[in-house]
Amino acid sequence: xxxxxxxxxxxxxxxxxxxxxxxxxxxxxxxxxxxxxxxxxxxxxxxxxxxxxxxxxxxxxxxxxxxxxxxxxxxxxxxxxxxxxxxxxxxxxxxxxxxxxxxxxxxxxxxxxxxxxxxxxxxxxxxxxxxxxxxxxxxxxxxxxxxxxxxxxxxxxxxxxxxxxxxxxxxxxxxxxxxxxxxxxxxxxxxxxxxxxxxxxxxxxxxxxxxxxxxxxxxxxxxxxxxxxxxxxxxxxxxxxxxxxxxxxxxxxxxxxxxxxxxxxxxxxxxxxxxxxxxxxxxxxxxxxxxxxxxxxxxxxxxxxxxxxxxxxxxxxxxxxxxxxxxxxxxxxxxxxxxxxxxxxxxxxxxxxxxxxxxxxxxxxxxxxxxxxxxxxxxxxxxxxxxxxxxxxxxxxxxxxxxxxxxxxxxxxxxxxxxxx
Amino acid sequence: xxxxxxxxxxxxxxxxxxxxxxxxxxxxxxxxxxxxxxxxxxxxxxxxxxxxxxxxxxxxxxxxxxxxxxxxxxxxxxxxxxxxxxxxxxxxxxxxxxxxxxxxxxxxxxxxxxxxxxxxxxxxxxxxxxxxxxxxxxxxxxxxxxxxxxxxxxxxxxxxxxxxxxxxxxxxxxxxxxxxxxxxxxxxxxxxxxxxxxxxxxxxxxxxxxxxxxxxxxxxxxxxxxxxxxxxxxxxxxxxxxxxxxxxxxxxxxxxxxxxxxxxxxxxxxxxxxxxxxxxxxxxxxxxxxxxxxxxxxxxxxxxxxxxxxxxxxxxxxxxxxxxxxxxxxxxxxxxxxxxxxxxxxxxxxxxxxxxxxxxxxxxxxxxxxxxxxxxxxxxxxxxxxxxxxxxxxxxxxxxxxxxxxxxxxxxxxxxxxxxxxxxxxxxxxxxxxxxxxxxxxxxxxxxxxxxxxxxxxxxxxxxxxxxxxxxxxxxxxxxxxxxxxxxxxxxxxxxxxxxxxxxxxxxx
Numbered sequence: 001x002x003x004x005x006x007x008x009x010x011x012x013x014x015x016x017x018x019x020x021x022x023x024x025x026x027x028x029x030x031x032x033x034x035x036x037x038x039x040x041x042x043x044x045x046x047x048x049x050x051x052x053x054x055x056x057x058x059x060x061x062x063x064x065x066x067x068x069x070x071x072x073x074x075x076x077x078x079x080x081x082x083x084x085x086x087x088x089x090x091x092x093x094x095x096x097x098x099x100x101x102x103x104x105x106x107x108x109x110x111x112x113x114x115x116x117x118x119x120x121x122x123x124x125x126x127x128x129x130x131x132x133x134x135x136x137x138x139x140x141x142x143x144x145x146x147x148x149x150x151x152x153x154x155x156x157x158x159x160x161x162x163x164x165x166x167x168x169x170x171x172x173x174x175x176x177x178x179x180x181x182x183x184x185x186x187x188x189x190x191x192x193x194x195x196x197x198x199x200x201x202x203x204x205x206x207x208x209x210x211x212x213x214x215x216x217x218x219x220x221x222x223x224x225x226x227x228x229x230x231x232x233x234x235x236x237x238x239x240x241x242x243x244x245x246x247x248x249x250x251x252x253x254x255x256x257x258x259x260x261x262x263x264x265x266x267x268x269x270x271x272x273x274x275x276x277x278x279x280x281x282x283x284x285x286x287x288x289x290x291x292x293x294x295x296x297x298x299x300x301x302x303x304x305x306x307x308x309x310x311x312x313x314x315x316x317x318x319x320x321x322x323x324x325x326x327x328x329x330x331x332x333x334x335x336x337x338x339x340x341x342x343x344x345x346x347x348x349x350x351x352x353x354x355x356x357x358x359x360x361x362x363x364x365x366x367x368x369x370x371x372x373x374x375x376x377x378x379x380x381x382x383x384x385x386x387x388x389x390x391x392x393x394x395x396x397x398x399x400x401x402x403x404x405x406x407x408x409x410x411x412x413x414x415x416x417x418x419x420x421x
Numbered sequence: 422x423x424x425x426x427x428x429x430x431x432x433x434x435x436x437x438x439x440x441x442x443x444x445x446x447x448x449x450x451x452x453x454x455x456x457x458x459x460x461x462x463x464x465x466x467x468x469x470x471x472x473x474x475x476x477x478x479x480x481x482x483x484x485x486x487x488x489x490x491x492x493x494x495x496x497x498x499x500x501x502x503x504x505x506x507x508x509x510x511x512x513x514x515x516x517x518x519x520x521x522x523x524x525x526x527x528x529x530x531x532x533x534x535x536x537x538x539x540x541x542x543x544x545x546x547x548x549x550x551x552x553x554x555x556x557x558x559x560x561x562x563x564x565x566x567x568x569x570x571x572x573x574x575x576x577x578x579x580x581x582x583x584x585x586x587x588x589x590x591x592x593x594x595x596x597x598x599x600x601x602x603x604x605x606x607x608x609x610x611x612x613x614x615x616x617x618x619x620x621x622x623x624x625x626x627x628x629x630x631x632x633x634x635x636x637x638x639x640x641x642x643x644x645x646x647x648x649x650x651x652x653x654x655x656x657x658x659x660x661x662x663x664x665x666x667x668x669x670x671x672x673x674x675x676x677x678x679x680x681x682x683x684x685x686x687x688x689x690x691x692x693x694x695x696x697x698x699x700x701x702x703x704x705x706x707x708x709x710x711x712x713x714x715x716x717x718x719x720x721x722x723x724x725x726x727x728x729x730x731x732x733x734x735x736x737x738x739x740x741x742x743x744x745x746x747x748x749x750x751x752x753x754x755x756x757x758x759x760x761x762x763x764x765x766x767x768x769x770x771x772x773x774x775x776x777x778x779x780x781x782x783x784x785x786x787x788x789x790x791x792x793x794x795x796x797x798x799x800x801x802x803x804x805x806x807x808x809x810x811x812x813x814x815x816x817x818x819x820x821x822x823x824x825x826x827x828x829x830x831x832x833x834x835x836x837x838x839x840x841x842x843x844x845x846x847x848x849x850x851x852x853x854x855x856x857x858x859x860x861x862x863x864x865x866x867x868x869x870x871x872x873x874x875x876x877x878x879x880x881x882x883x884x885x886x887x888x889x890x891x892x893x894x895x896x897x898x899x900x901x902x903x904x905x906x907x908x909x910x911x912x913x914x915x916x917x918x919x920x921x922x923x924x925x926x927x928x929x930x
Binding site: 004005006007008009011016018019020021022023024025026052060061062063064065066067068069070071072073074075076077078079080081083084085086087088089090091113114115116 | 436439440443459460461462463464465466469471472475476484485486487488489490492493494496497500516520523584588591592593594595596734735736737738739742745810811812813814815816817818819820822823824825826827828829830831833834838841842844845852853855872874875876877878879880881882883884885887888891
């Protein structure tokens with residue numbers, strides 16, 4: 001019998017990739033909503049995985065003509081235990097007609113179509129409104145960057161990486177090893193020859209020895225000078241980059257004027273900064289400081305979801321941040337980043353104080369300080385005060401007025417520029 | 422072969438093992454007169470199996486979002502452990518392609534080879550439905566043709582237009598088959614050659630049909646021939662040939678979906694028989710292998726465990742119940758046919774005088790070759806099997822307060838259960854009976870469908886509404902659907918430009 005066994009495993013895995021994309025494209029709107037939902041529920045440090053997305057089953061159904069409930073239907077079922085002919089059974093649930101569903105469908109009672117988005121796809125949807133340049137998107141999505149360093153030697157490689165010194169060293173040791181047996185024979189013969197020549201001994205024997213010696217020398221010369229397996233190449237290995245630490249301060253005004261929407265925008269801003277830092281640093285601490293007239297260090301949950309009333313004193317948060325830096329994150333050991341989100345309102349007398357604090361004590365310690373003012377109206381008090389900083393710390397201070405998600409990215413522009421420069 | 426006489430040992434498989442198994446099982450299968458297409462076994466990974474799964478086992482197909490949906494859902498269920506993947510997938514083609522998963526143990530691979538490469542394979546080659554309705558040697562080429570054609574349409578006419586058209590065709594896919602007429606075998610070569618020719622010809626035909634309209638506009642109602650003369654059950658065929666505004670490429674796509682549906686039609690009609698046949702043979706073939714001393718006890722135990730899992734039938738009240746397991750029913754029936762032949766009881770002699778005591782191999786081959794699920798059950802479901810599965814029949818009538826048990830596994834019930842179960846596998850009863858009734862040629866070009874109700878069972882309204890929108894997308898003029906019970910219209914739907922109006926249950930009218 002003719003037959004054939006084929007190993008298909010090495011061939012394409014993602015035959016359905018196109019179909020998968022078609023599906024995502026078709027339900028773009030649904031997925032975007034679900035992603036927005038997930039972003040709001042998710043911690044900002046937790047962006048490294050995909051997400052389960054659910055869409056109402058009704059919306060993804062493929063309709064066909066089929067029987068509905070009602071009428072008179074016969075069905076044969078297996079596993080009778082107690083019934084005899086003529087028994088009457090109450091309808092299982094929900095009154096008239098509910099027993100009429102197709103038996104074959106009873107396995108799937110869910111109302112939602114659930115599937116998993118990969119991390120890549122998830123980030124794609126998340127970044128969609130932010131108008132990130134493609135290059136940046138790619139940088140953010142690559143989990144790790146590598147640097148190539150030399151790590152020892154290998155026996156295989158490309159000619160350009162040939163290490164001459166090691167190759168010759170290896171050739172020499174091979175020659176020594178291979179010639180060892182012959183040299184062991186040569187040595188006593190030479191000694192014998194020396195004694196014979198000194199004592200003018202047997203001419204015939206001397207001749208024999210000389211002949212033998214020249215034969216051995218020839219054999220020794222046959223050991224190749226350089227052989228294929230002597231060749232050593234520099235080994236290049238990937239090493240994740242870099243390994244230093246960073247701390248990210250999130251500062252947010254939680255006074256009464258900060259609405260839900262403003263906080264959501266701020267959250268995206270913080271996520272973006274976190275993703276960016278993650279790209280550059282292996283370990284990132286995040287410190288959340290919220291303030292109204294008083295500042296306090298809180299966890300993420302409280303940071304985004306609790307609401308306070310009252311006025312705003314920005315300097316309180318800055319003071320707290322300075323305190324935390326001094327106590328826990330000495331700037332010699334940590335790369336310090338800070339991001340502040342606010343609607344721009346501040347106690348009028350406080351703005352100069354805040355400014356002064358930043359200028360004299362904080363900014364010198366920081367890698368970067370980003371301020372976004374989320375407001376639809378004109379610049380507010382804090383903006384005016386910060387303008388002064390912009391001149392003095394042009395390379396480590398950025399601020400931007402944001403009224404919708406697409407405005408967020410330009411704040412980062414500077415950051416990326418600095419990095420590539 | 423090792424000294425112990427075993428052909429395989431251990432639980433890890435190698436390509437050598439698979440070959441040995443194929444040869445040995447093939448030798449035994451030939452002894453049982455299993456006639457097969459040449460086998461092509463393909464080893465694939467779990468991920469590839471999910472791919473194959475979501476495209477309903479077709480090795481290649483045109484791109485469509487619904488397949489992506491299927492994939493995502495399979496992936497989700499698999500990753501969460503809600504379902505295991507099938508051990509194998511087999512395609513009705515010549516050579517017969519079987520996919521084996523790399524994760525399978527050696528014993529499982531043997532089971533799969535016996536099940537798919539000899540069980541299903543011989544069924545594809547021997548059953549009359551497959552013989553008359555599908556052409557195993559042409560299918561792969563046809564699929565390539567279809568895939569290329571759809572891709573070309575996407576390029577030329579846009580992704581959205583093509584997708585929308587496919588959506589509409591898929592909604593009517595079950596109504597794209599000829600149930601009684603034998604279709605022409607498909608051939609990719611011919612399709613390609615004749616396609617352009619056909620495009621022109623078809624368009625001309627359609628034009629002919631519609632050209633008469635203005636001229637005859639004023640003709641009286643009488644004497645106008647009804648079109649179509651007879652009701653048409655193949656909706657997609659009717660649309661392909663007669664829809665007034667479809668462009669040639671659109672007709673071609675309708676045709677592709679229709680041909681694909683036709684290819685799957687025999688499979689949908691022989692689920693129980695096909696799986697039962699394959700299960701019966703993997704059990705029989707591997708037991709013979711064991712009896713000959715070619716495999717050891719451990720190997721056989723693993724096979725039996727998997728076999729038991731496959732033929733598990735949860736009761737109707739079990740949380741795992743999801744309909745009658747076709748493997749269980751089919752396997753039980755084929756096994757019982759053999760028993761009736763070899764060791765008939767008095768009851769069997771009474772019920773099956775024509776096969777009791779006959780040669781079992783002849784009988785099972787005859788059954789496999791000449792029946793489909795419906796007729797197979799009607800012919801061969803024995804009281805023994807009914808008792809074994811404890812089948813019972815219920816009547817769910819919405820005029821009654823309660824559901825009534827009308828038959829159980831006793832002398833009075835056997836016949837009734839057999840008939841009702843056979844009916845359950847009658848595809849034309851599983852699906853609503855809907856036919857093209859009339860086209861209004863002289864007026865608004867509306868298309869009227871009739872749904873012939875059986876036992877007052879209505880259509881699922883939500884879905885029917887959606888399907889009508891798809892039908893409208895193809896027909897491009899008003900579409901009407903009437904549910905008919907005893908010559909009365911009980912429910913009617915009208916679809917004009919994307920909105921559907923219903924006229925509810927006017928049974929009293």
